[in-house]
Amino acid sequence: MFFEHCQVSDFQLETQHGITAIYTSQGKFFTEHVVNASGGWSSELFAGIGLTIPVALQPVYVANFLVSVNDIPESLPIIADFVNQAYFRRWRGSILHMHQPRRRQGKDIASSFSRATMNPDGANVIYDALSFNVHHQQLEDYVGKVTNRFPKMGQPVYAGGYHSFFDITPDLKFILGLDTQVGNLYHCLGAGQALKYAPIFGELIADLIIEQQITYDAIGIEEFGISRFIDKDISHYWHTESLVQNSL
């Protein structure tokens, strides 16, 4: 059974059995297993039962530009531009949509996590009216990237921008698999790059629950377990070299 527009507000947690029921806007549901796929809302949602889910929000500026249809063919692929540090894609009509990649510098991750403690609304901040603007300097920067990437393009016309948020973890890697404290809770969290992995994540977690193992031989998800954050100062993660290397 599948419910839409069904907000989870709380959990019934029993020491022996884990989460035995969830409270939602459509009533109470008893359950054998729970999958946390609530992304940037996770830390707020699970704080009530004493779990710390290390997901924070990193602002990402998104802008749309009106350009000539002749400049962006329908076949334009999504471009991950390592030189200009930007993603470009075509939207319906003749809109060129763009945004920056996740920031991978330790100091940027640290600053996102510092804000998380001051953000009682969790990921609901996305829908705040204040998010629906992009300041002038940001826009100038983006126009520069568009013209660098597409030098033959006519003048792009700004057609709206906003800031959205990447759902980041301390080491920018996914959080997947069984929780360490609640025996029937599985995490399925994207870490700011999960759109493209969503189908495989669904199958992985379903396999874990139903088969009690993963049928994809080549994939070990231990690397992504939430246990890596237990008993560690999370700032350790944003001071490691590997985060800085690969920057899109």
Ligand SMILES: Cc1cc2nc3c(=O)[nH]c(=O)nc-3n(C[C@H](O)[C@H](O)[C@H](O)COP(=O)(O)OP(=O)(O)OC[C@H]3O[C@@H](n4cnc5c(N)ncnc54)[C@H](O)[C@@H]3O)c2cc1C
């Ligand atoms: C501007 C932008 C561009 C991006 N581009 C790409 C890209 O090109 N490729 C890519 O791979 N990734 C991209 N990402 C990242 C990608 O969107 C996320 O990593 C991905 O959506 C995370 O998936 P998720 O399932 O973990 O969380 P989400 O997609 O955030 O899903 C969480 C869901 O939980 C729901 N929820 C929250 N609280 C509750 C509650 N209490 N009860 C019930 N439901 C609840 C929310 O409504 C939401 O639907 C982009 C992100 C941004 C912001």
